[in-house]
Amino acid sequence: MNEYDSNRIYDLAYEINYKKTNSLKEADCYVLNTCHIREKATDKVYHDIGRVKKKFRNKKKPIVVVTGCVAQAEGEILLKQEKYIDAVIGPQSYQDFKKTILDLEKKHIKINHTEFEVIEKFDKLNITKNSQSSVSSLLTIQEGCDKFCKFCVVPYTRGSEYSRSIKELINEAKQLVDNGAKEIILLGQNVNAYNSYGKKLSNLIQEISSIKDLKRIRYTTSHPIDFSEDLISAHSNFEKLMPLIHLPVQSGSSHILKKMNRKHNIDYYLNLIEKLKKKNSLIKFSSDFIIGYPGETDEDFNQSIRLLKSVGFINTYSFIFSPRIGTPAAQMELLNDKICKDRLITFQKIAADIKMEYRKKLFKKKAEVLFENRLNGTDSFFGRDKFNNSVIVNSKENLIGQIKDVLINSGNHSTLKGEIIKDETNREFAA
Numbered sequence: 001m002n003e004y005d006s007n008r009i010y011d012l013a014y015e016i017n018y019k020k021t022n023s024l025k026e027a028d029c030y031v032l033n034t035c036h037i038r039e040k041a042t043d044k045v046y047h048d049i050g051r052v053k054k055k056f057r058n059k060k061k062p063i064v065v066v067t068g069c070v071a072q073a074e075g076e077i078l079l080k081q082e083k084y085i086d087a088v089i090g091p092q093s094y095q096d097f098k099k100t101i102l103d104l105e106k107k108h109i110k111i112n113h114t115e116f117e118v119i120e121k122f123d124k125l126n127i128t129k130n131s132q133s134s135v136s137s138l139l140t141i142q143e144g145c146d147k148f149c150k151f152c153v154v155p156y157t158r159g160s161e162y163s164r165s166i167k168e169l170i171n172e173a174k175q176l177v178d179n180g181a182k183e184i185i186l187l188g189q190n191v192n193a194y195n196s197y198g199k200k201l202s203n204l205i206q207e208i209s210s211i212k213d214l215k216r217i218r219y220t221t222s223h224p225i226d227f228s229e230d231l232i233s234a235h236s237n238f239e240k241l242m243p244l245i246h247l248p249v250q251s252g253s254s255h256i257l258k259k260m261n262r263k264h265n266i267d268y269y270l271n272l273i274e275k276l277k278k279k280n281s282l283i284k285f286s287s288d289f290i291i292g293y294p295g296e297t298d299e300d301f302n303q304s305i306r307l308l309k310s311v312g313f314i315n316t317y318s319f320i321f322s323p324r325i326g327t328p329a330a331q332m333e334l335l336n337d338k339i340c341k342d343r344l345i346t347f348q349k350i351a352a353d354i355k356m357e358y359r360k361k362l363f364k365k366k367a368e369v370l371f372e373n374r375l376n377g378t379d380s381f382f383g384r385d386k387f388n389n390s391v392i393v394n395s396k397e398n399l400i401g402q403i404k405d406v407l408i409n410s411g412n413h414s415t416l417k418g419e420i421i422k423d424e425t426n427r428e429f430a431a
């Protein structure tokens with residue numbers, strides 16, 4: 001979502017005559033768009049500002065603005081502790097970006113915009129054309145979260161759930177397709193909680209599916225509890241909807257899920273997976289796991305391992321629990337560091353084995369790959385198959401924006417390698 005926001009911030013900056021530069025030294029304005037989910041996010045802000053300071057030593061300083069969730073959560077402190085920062089703008093106040101910069105051009109003041117004005121934000125941002133021109137483009141459809149998982153800062157930094165109107169989203173999706181997008185990734189902190197005057201995510205997918213030159217639709221990130229029947233059915237109704245679902249579970253233990261306030265247990269989660277597979281047997285899953293959440297016993301951890309194996313996630317993101325200031329879990333007693341590290345190593349080793357097993361099954365099979373870009377100065381092209389696996393092929397023809405059948409020859413945990421299939425006979429589809 002920060003990538004989407006960064007693009008939109010750039011669109012606003014462009015309207016007041018700023019252009020991107022690859023040379024930090026030449027910047028008149030430096031915008032640091034931050035994420036608070038990451039560990040030590042605030043330290044990284046100070047570190048990055050330190051880098052800017054060094055570059056501009058003995059020179060006129062650029063306007064320095066910190067945006068994003070760190071600005072929201074710790075804006076006041078940032079302004080006080082780091083005099084080099086001129087303004088902080090929270091994620092729900094980007095509509096104030098242009099005015100902030102223009103004000104800062106005129107006079108040296110400190111500006112703090114961290115109000116939750118999400119409706120005003122999107123009303124004003126809609127006027128600015130989305131200039132993103134990637135084969136795979138991002139589209140924020142929903143922001144904020146009302147779930148209040150005990151470990152998570154999002155409800156405090158992005159505010160409560162807000163869904164943009166279907167009409168403005170279709171307009172923006174068309175802009176993206178006009179700019180060259182073949183795939184749109186619908187974004188939201190709780191993307192499947194999308195609800196705009198009764199129109200749900202499945203309705204939005206249906207509408208966007210009808211955009212002729214759009215070939216693929218994905219969405220992320222879903223909460224298991226918001227997986228309604230209509231969305232489950234969408235996975236058999238809409239061909240453009242890709243069959244990889246990122247479905248964060250966080251733990252394989254219902255006891256820990258309760259402590260996290262996740263609002264679902266493991267039976268519910270497994271039942272949902274079964275329902276989705278029944279609708280579309282091609283569907284695969286990826287997930288997020290927190291390892292070493294306060295109170296996690298050996299048995300709780302083993303249940304996470306059992307879940308990992310039984311679902312066979314083709315991709316997982318796993319991290320040791322680390323407290324976020326202001327969240328209820330930050331008050332809880334931490335587990336022993338070594339236990340957490342050992343558990344993470346065990347978990348990631350098994351996850352990597354599962355992933356590699358899955359990938360080996362793709363070898364000598366056909367995959368449909370949408371090509372996104374060319375690798376710097378080579379004849380190698382990068383794309384993704386339907387399951388979001390990265391694929392590289394060599395080609396003399398420019399493949400960017402095209403979907404091609406590729407025979408997968410080899411691969412590792414991060415990338416698959418293949419060749420464009422010319423002869424369509426005798427090839428099996430990868431599933």
Ligand code: SF4
Nearest residue numbers: 145147148149152154
């Ligand atoms: S549902 Fe997701 S965004 Fe919302 S509080 Fe839980 S982890 Fe955070």
